[in-house]
Amino acid sequence: MRRTVFTEEHEALRATIREFIRKEVAPYHLAWERAGQVPRSLYRRLGELGVFGIQVPKEYGGAGVTDFTYQAVIREECARAGVGFGADVVHTSLVLPYLLEFGSKEQKRRWLPGFRSGELMTAIAMTEPGTGSDLAAISSRARLSEDGTHYVLNGAKTFITGGAQADLVLVVCRTAAFDPANRRSGLSILCVDTTSEGFTVGRKLAKLGLRAQDTAELSFADVRVPVEDLLGEEGRAFSYLTHNLVVERLGAAINGQATAAAAVGFATEYVRERKVFGKPVAAFQNTKFVLAECATEVEAAQAMTDRAIELHTTGELTPADAARTKLFCTETAGRVIDQCLQLHGGYGYMLEYPIARLYADTRVSRIYAGTSEVMKTIIAKDLGL
Structure with missing residues (x-):
């Protein structure tokens, strides 16, 4: 279209x-x-x-x-x-x-x-070893020095994309004691210079996919962060984090649609060239039907993302609509890429073929920026359920 x-x-x-x-x-x-x-x-x-x-x-x-x-x-x-x-x-x-x-x-x-x-690369550190989607449970802590000039940061983070090469990391941490009655309070964002004493890059994590994208564990041992490097206001981090979720989920949706479209392209090219029983794989009815279904799903995802982009440009993309778009596009990508890999046969399992890398790279899209289950919860709430 x-x-x-x-x-x-x-x-x-x-x-x-x-x-x-x-x-x-x-x-x-x-x-x-x-x-x-x-x-x-x-x-x-x-x-x-x-x-x-x-x-x-x-x-x-x-x-x-x-x-x-x-x-x-x-x-x-x-x-x-x-x-x-x-x-x-x-x-x-x-x-x-x-x-x-x-x-x-x-x-x-x-x-x-x-x-x-590109001289100063950045990352954001939210997830902790014991904390996934529940950001209110963050335990990394920063206390203000007695003279009020700096914070002293202690804690650990994991799954930090770009963390191994970053020069500046936005670290979400507690600057006030945990309050069971208001779990979202007391969180702040400190912008940490990675050359600071006590800042350590731990393991570079070996991932299933996105392997050219460094992902690391980070730790902070009495890291001194000047008060001038507090981002925004102290204690407001949770509201700040929710502020950008619509864009994050729109980006994930665009990635999902784009990778699904790429998979159809790779599979279409492959089945035209590959011969089985003396004729191209593209000649079989099953191949035609599978790719027809995949192409239709890709078009539907494209229409949804394009509309979401338009709404975002005018400031009208709601959290629920962003959740719907992310859910549909990332789940579509999973289905389409799996079927396109199947059409490659054994070669689809070989990393020298882009379809194999897409298969591995795309799996995380149903996890990051909010899992598919979280997206369904948001959509259900929008339905009044």
């Missing part, structure tokens, strides 16, 4: 990203997956291309674009090629909205120029 969410400017960016991937990413991506991270030089190149500065205000050297559509273009092109840019999504789509919305002018002046150029 004809899409209406993209302009000529979007398509110009698409062409630039596609060529960049062809020349500077695709030939090296398997090596990056084996290494468990991309080279820092990739982030600097993305900075040079302007990718990190799209939503950064002009006064800090960025383009000052406020809509999410350009990020959708980048995600679609990465999916189309079966590659990723490491932890770039966390940097641009998760961390940046917090800095823009809650950062002081002084903090923006210090951090955004480096953020834009």
